[in-house]
Amino acid sequence: MAVKNILMLVGDFVEDYEVMVPFQMLLMVGHNVHAVCPDKKAGETIRTAIHDFEGDQTYTEKPGHNFLLNATFAEVQVEDYDALVIPGGRAPEYIRLNERVLDIVRHFAEHDKPIASVCHGQQVLVTAGVVEGKTCTAYPAVRPDLERAGATWCDVNDTFTNAHVDGKLVTAPAWPAHPEWMKKFLQVLGSTIEP
Numbered sequence: 001m002a003v004k005n006i007l008m009l010v011g012d013f014v015e016d017y018e019v020m021v022p023f024q025m026l027l028m029v030g031h032n033v034h035a036v037c038p039d040k041k042a043g044e045t046i047r048t049a050i051h052d053f054e055g056d057q058t059y060t061e062k063p064g065h066n067f068l069l070n071a072t073f074a075e076v077q078v079e080d081y082d083a084l085v086i087p088g089g090r091a092p093e094y095i096r097l098n099e100r101v102l103d104i105v106r107h108f109a110e111h112d113k114p115i116a117s118v119c120h121g122q123q124v125l126v127t128a129g130v131v132e133g134k135t136c137t138a139y140p141a142v143r144p145d146l147e148r149a150g151a152t153w154c155d156v157n158d159t160f161t162n163a164h165v166d167g168k169l170v171t172a173p174a175w176p177a178h179p180e181w182m183k184k185f186l187q188v189l190g191s192t193i194e195p
Helices: 016-028 091-095 099-110 119-128 140-148 175-189
Strands: 005-009 032-036 045-052 060-068 083-086 115-118 164-166 169-172
Touching: 005 016, 005 099, 016 032, 016 045, 016 060, 016 115, 016 175, 083 099, 083 119, 083 175, 091 119, 099 115, 099 119, 115 119, 115 175, 119 140, 119 169, 164 175, 169 175
Parallel strands: 005 032, 005 083, 083 115, 115 169
Antiparallel strands: 045 060, 164 169
């Protein structure tokens, strides 16, 4: 398996499982992953939030962990990365206001590099203008944004455990989809795990 350099865009109150689990899974299989946050440096932390599905009309939100950044946002050279990961949670609603974040996303889309986005991470894709003509999924509350941006909605099942691939874009509705989302992302990356 060729080792890939993967960039992960995060911010305070990113969903805990959606940053921790993919970060660890991708490292575990041998890829290099750099987690960066606008205006923060390697060695600093971001706060996370845990979103849970407990039978209410939407998810509940609880304090999560501190997540250690291992790269500096201002030093990112997009050409050095093979793929991009955008976790969900609260962070996407404000990191998408950062023009450099949007330029980074556009670079990956324009160069047909793999992008994995989950839950509210698709808000960043919408703002960057890279979903037109794509079929994708997200947390259901993001559906109107995706459709207004020209994407075709892919229905999710009741347990949020599926993921969808359109070319090199891999999307999922929420953290319960991690096994399927990461499996499909690894396939798009050309990664295989030998028994």
